[in-house]
Amino acid sequence: MRKIICSLVSLTATVIVISAVAGAAETLPSAKDGLNRALDLYNSERYEEAANRFAYLANIYPQDEYQTIFRFMAAKSLYKAGRFNEANRGFYNFIVDFPNSSYLAEAFFYCGHIAYKSGSFRECAENYLKAISIEPNSKTAEIVLANLEPLLNNDLTLSDLTWLAQNVAQYDGEGVVKYYLGQKQLESGDFKSALISFNAYLSSHAKGKYAVEAKQAIDLIQDSNTTRPITIGVLAPLSGSYSEYGLNLVSGVKLVFDEIAHIGGRDIELKIKDTAGDPVRAAAAVKELASSDPAVIIGPLRSESAVAAAVAANCIGIPLITPTASQKGISSLGDAIYQISPPSEELAASLAEYAISVLGIKEFGIISPGDFASRQVTSAFSSKVYELGGEVVATTFYESGQTDFGNQIKPIHDVLVMKTEEKIAAGEIDSLIYYDTIAGKWLDSKAWRVSLGALFLPGYSDELAMLVPQVRYNVIDTRYLGLFGWDSPKLVDRIGNYIQGAIFATDFHQGATGTAWNDFNHRYRQKYNREPERVAALAFDAASLVKTAIQNGAVTPDSMSAYLNKVQNYQGASCMINFKSTSRANNAVSIFQIDGHSFDELK
Structure with missing residues (x-):
């Protein structure tokens, strides 16, 4: 008996399932009927139900000719129901899946609305511009532009408009961003940039919607320019x-x-x-x-x-x-x-060439400011010296504001002492000059008076006024070379006895005629x-x-x-x-x- 009951129950269940399937087959609407019923729900402002119905139809009719309508209306119903995040995903998926749809401009339009509601004004403007660019002369474009203009005028900052002009210009076929950017620049007092923006608008939209206003703005700027300092x-x-x-x-x-x-x-x-x-x-x-x-x-x-x-x-x-x-x-x-x-490198090279070719000097030392520009000058001078067969025996650098140059002078003096010792050994110099006959010993090398063909000092006059006497104190006999820092009457007044015969290269001399x-x-x-x-x-x-x-x-x-x-x-x-x-x-x-x-x- 138990087996019979179980069999009957199983049979009954089977009959119910079969009947349900048969019933469903009988009540399943056609795509067109389903669309009409869903539209009735939408027009009755039953947006939640409409959204579900359109989504259901999109799922069961994936290849139907109404598929784009189902998908678009499902997103639009979600928007009307206030489910903006879901609607936004729906519209963007629609844009990706149906890039040639006749509803594409409207989809971007609604994406713009959603961005505006979230406070993303720049994104809103970008979507509006894309909507207009798809059908620029359509009724939809006219409606979108009516929404875009107050956004550009009231909600977007100068930075936002500049970004749009630089990054989405391909969608601004009407030049609306250029025009409103010019207006915002004009309001901010940036007349130069405003003039550029208005002229850019007129160059491509001489008879555009904003042409008269753009020309008036240009006239205003030009009138202002005639009175502004x-x-x-x-x-x-x-x-x-x-x-x-x-x-x-x-x-x-x-x-x-x-x-x-x-x-x-x-x-x-x-x-x-x-x-x-x-x-x-x-x-x-x-x-x-x-x-x-x-x-x-x-x-x-x-x-x-x-x-x-x-x-x-x-x-x-x-x-x-x-x-x-x-x-x-x-x-x-x-x-x-x-x-x-002129570049100081050229002055330095010209001076080195004159010193070697005209004055016959072959041996040089350099004490220079340590900044990058002065090092470049020093390099140019040295390069020309070596190019013409001369020698730079030592190069030292000092810092801005320095007053004691002993550490920069000593290396040069030391090298010259070594060279002097070589000349003494070769019999080219009388050793008695450096020998204390009374004490019966050599003078301390620090006190040796040494000679150098020329010392290149490319510093400023206030530095030279302190540096040159210290060179003399360190008993170096030399001829001074320099650049425009030497062209100073004040320098001559302060240390004129030390610098007679100094030679300098410059582009200017205050004693000119x-x-x-x-x-x-x-x-x-x-x-x-x-x-x-x-x-x-x-x-x-x-x-x-x-x-x-x-x-x-x-x-x-x-x-x-x-x-x-x-x-x-x-x-x-x-x-x-x-x-x-x-x-x-x-x-x-x-x-x-x-x-x-x-x-x-x-x-």
């Missing part, structure tokens, strides 16, 4: 070890613009920044100046700071003229970087009641070039660069200046000799 940045070390030179640089610039404070009806505004001789501060100062939209920057003083400032200025797009920095290659750091003072120099010299002494030095004269020439450029209409960075690139045979107070055929690095070199209180030009 023309800003000129000045970088100089006004504190620290090189502050005296920094003050001279500023004095040279101010001599030009204190006397002509207005050009073409616009004020000239000098923005002066202290670099303290520090490259990091120089680069930071350039970035600070950028907010004032300067037409050009003059400075800084030394090469290390100039390199940092030139890189920063080039990145921002501001022309920079360094009057005095002379490291080779600074002008190559950007298309609007200019050097008035000619109308330009005489005019500058007179004006400088009248204003500051002191003799002008090299730094002031070179800075004056840089400022005079800028003044001439402005008088010729170069009031923006681009027009300033265009003008300076054409400068050729400009006779300044300090030297002749050429940028046109010299890769923006001037190349004037002269050689002088100190004679009494005069500087005689030798070459």
Whole structure:
């Protein structure tokens, strides 16, 4: 009996299952009927049920012609139900699986909505732009644009708009980002960048939706530019070890613009920044100046700071003229970087060649500042000496601010003592010079007076005023060679008895003759009641070039660069200046000799 009951139960269960399957087969809707029922649920705002129904249909009809509708509407129903994360996944999966669907633009549109709700405004704008790019002239694009415009105007930052312009430009077929970026830049006071953005928009959308507004904005900027001051940045070390030179640089610039404070009806505004001789501060100062939209920057003083400032200025797009920095290659750091003072390496090589070829000197020593630029100069001098058959017996370096140079002089003296001993042994020198006949012993070698063909000292005048007497104290007889640091009346006044016959190479000499120099010299002494030095004269020439450029209409960075690139045979107070055929690095070199209180030009 138990077996019969079990069999009946099993049979009954089988019949029920078969009947259920048969019933399901009878009630399973067609894809089209299922779509209509699901749409009825959606239109009745029963979004949760609609989402489930569309997802169910997508699963049971994977190959049906309505598959894209099922998938899209499932995501849209989730969105309407407020299940945004699930809806977002649904839309993105739809975009990936159906890249050619007619619902693609709408899918991006809803992804944008979801991003907006989560506060991701940049992502929202990116999705809106993609939606518009798919059907740019459709009703959908018109609706999307109506949502995009207030987003660009009110919610996105200047940084967001800049990012969009740089990274999703391929989707901005209407130029809407370019236009609103220009508006945001205009609001922030960045007129230069706004002008670039509006012009970029008009170049590709001359008859676009925002063309009239863009032209009006350009007119507004240009009208503003005719009344705003023309800003000129000045970088100089006004504190620290090189502050005296920094003050001279500023004095040279101010001599030009204190006397002509207005050009073409616009004020000239000098923005002066202290670099303290520090490259990091120089680069930071350039970035600070950028907010004032300067037409050009003059400075800084030394090469290390100039390199940092030139890189920063080039990145921002501001022309920079360094009057005095002379490291080779600074002008190559950007298309609007200019050097008035020739590379010190060229000056050093020219001096070495003159010393060997004209003066017949074959043996040299070097005591140089230890900074990178000075080491490059030292290398150029040494290379030319060896190239021409000479010898550098010793090279030493000192730190900025150093006052005791004994450790730098001693190695040179020691080498010369050894060479003297060799000459004594060879009978070339009378040994009695170094022998104390009364005490019956050799003099201490530290007291030996030794000779050296020439000692190359490429430092600054304040360093030389301390260094040269210490060389004499260490009983080294030599002829001094140097660069522009020697071209200083103050140096001659302080240690003139030590440096007679010293020879130096420079691009400028303050005792020059000619109308330009005489005019500058007179004006400088009248204003500051002191003799002008090299730094002031070179800075004056840089400022005079800028003044001439402005008088010729170069009031923006681009027009300033265009003008300076054409400068050729400009006779300044300090030297002749050429940028046109010299890769923006001037190349004037002269050689002088100190004679009494005069500087005689030798070459």
